Amino acid sequence: MADSDDEYVGDSGDDLGAGIGSKGGRGSKGKGAAGRKGKGGSRKAAWEDIQRSWENVAIAEDGTFSVAELLEAEKRRRLMRDTTPLQRGIIRHLMLVLDMSVAMAEKDLLPNRYLLTLNYAVEFVREYFEQNPISQLGIVGMRDGIAVRISDMSGNPAEHIEKLRQWAEQHEPQGSPSLQNALEMCRGALFHTPSHGTREVLIIYGALQSSDPGDINETIANLITDRIRVSIVGLAAQVAICAELCTKTNNNDDSRYRISLHEQHFRELFMAATTPPVTHDPQQQDASLLMMGFPSRSLASKDHVSLCACHHRPSREGYACTRCRTKVCRLPAECPACGLTLILSTHLARSYHHLFPLKGWVAVPWSEAKRSTACYSCLTPFPTNPANIKHTKIKLKVKGVDKTIENAKGKGVVPADEAADTIEDPAAKSKVHTGVSESGRYKCQVCGNHFCIDCDVFAHEIVHNCPGCQSDTRGQDGGAVGGGEAMVID
Incomplete structure (x- = not known):
């Protein structure tokens, strides 16, 4: 195959991709190379827009591929978190630090780290003020070995979003980051904040090194003195100084430094910062009045x-x-x-709701599903119990003894948390571990009403209240469970 010297794409964005499929590092001749050339230069190649579609497919119990079951399992995974009431600071003062160095031009996160971080930052600003309406936020960038102020500390989300969009249009990632300069700028912005609020710094870090003008250990000591808590979301490998920074400023809690695995995981770690941190400072645990x-x-x-x-x-x-x-x-x-x-x-x-979160709802087995035919909140019909469910048997091994349990009649049913590791069926075992209900019903532990998965997500992530508890049905005899007439299955 003949080589072509005039079809070379200079700024393909990948140093290793220039020599693939050709000799001597030159691009191959054909429509593939010509298709990447545009009027204003090169365009993105087809392989740069790869979507991992195989990650969005699940295998159902009968061996077929099902996307709905994976989506339901993902919703339940987001909701299965600790709901223990803890003391938190609801008046927050947070500085968001974004890495804008040359390391953010990498394309391991699509389209690249820089654009994805800015898009998630806009979503974070909206969600932050939605969950913390009486809090303040400021944004700082790291590039060229210095720290640049993107937006000042304020409680207006529109101003922060406008500044982020202007920065994305006018600037590109370049230079090296400086953790020390960014932390010192955050200290200056948080110095005049009142003592009754929390002082936090969230850093999105994509580089593996930091260009600091002095000793960063002195900066860490000053952060501890000023009661500033630092959390870091890494986009590359783990960095020792980042782990030390988060551990020392969070009362030896090493969970404030996390490394993202992919785009969705990066978004989850980013949005997790919208929840106020637990108060560990003895000075803030004492009750005080604020006018x-x-x-x-x-x-x-x-x-x-x-x-x-x-x-x-x-x-x-x-x-x-x-x-x-x-x-x-x-x-x-x-x-x-x-x-x-x-x-x-x-x-x-x-x-x-941060101080007293809504308790998680539990999955309803088929043995209790006959009490409801529709969702109590949105009246969406529930799936009916299959006709052959009373003949379905699950083999369990309890204490080394084989037992056959009829899950339709509910005879000798072992609790899910005890029998999760003894179920032989892989599909059923996966449902138990992810908390997905086999009947499509989820029950509030207080009022006992049954809800669908969409109402479960809406109640825990948006309204933070149970519709059944708010309607005060607990005083009625038996409690009206479900949104329709009761259906009895023999």
Whole structure:
């Protein structure tokens, strides 16, 4: 096959891909090479847009491929977390540090680390203020051995998202990161924050080295003195200084430094920072009172325009401080004149679920599924019990003795947590470990109502309340379980 010297693609983005399929490191001749050339240069090759479709397919019990079962198992995996009520700081002050060095140009995460991190950062800002409406956020970047301020500490998500999008359009990753410079800038931004709130730093780190001007151990000691907690999400291999930084600033807790495995895992680690950390500081565990104001929205005349004290922008409406009557354009905010914290009652209600999370719902076996025919919340019909389910038998080995259990009649059924490792059927064993209900029903442990998987996710991730408990059906005789008439199966 003849070689072609004029079809070489210079900026393919992969140093090893230039010599594949050719001799002497030159590109091969044909439509494949010509197809990568565009009007303004080269385009992305077909192999750069590979989607791992095989990771989205599950094997059902009957041996067929099923995507629905994998999606349900993924939803249940997100919900199966610890719901123990712990003391947390709901007034947070977080500095988000993004690595913008040349290491973020790698394409192990599609389309590359830099663009994926910026996209996830926009989602993180929205979710952060949705879950923590009375908190503050600031964004810092690391590039060229220095730290650059992307957005100042504020409680307006629109400003942060606008700054991130402007940065993505105007700048490319370059240079080396500097952990020490970024941490020192975060210390300066968190220095004036009140003592009743938490001080946190979240770092997205993609490099394997740090270009620091001094001793970073002194910076770590200063972070501990200022009670600043650092969490790191790594995109490459584990770095020793990052593990030491997270462990020392989090009361010897080494779980604050995690390495992402793929795009979905990276997003999960990123969004996990929206939950406030557990309070370990003895100074913050003592109860204290905080004065806040709850102003009402004031509508001015159409012909009257005034400046807000927070942004100095003309507006016709806003909120008047309950102490000094200073006008602010949005809430939550801190009064620029008297320093009073101004919030709405809904902001406190949205932060309350972190302190008392909704308990996880349990899977309902077929033996209890006859109590409901539809979801209690959305009235979606549940799958009916198969006609041959009363003849289905599962072989279990309990204490070395073979036992056959009829799961339709519920005779001698062993609890799922005790029999999970004794089920011989791999498909049934997988369902037990992932918490997926064989009947498609999930029961609230308080009110006893049955719900579908979508309502389970919606209740635990959006509203953080049980529809059955909120409707106060627990006082009724027997409790109305399910959203329809009871169906009895012989």
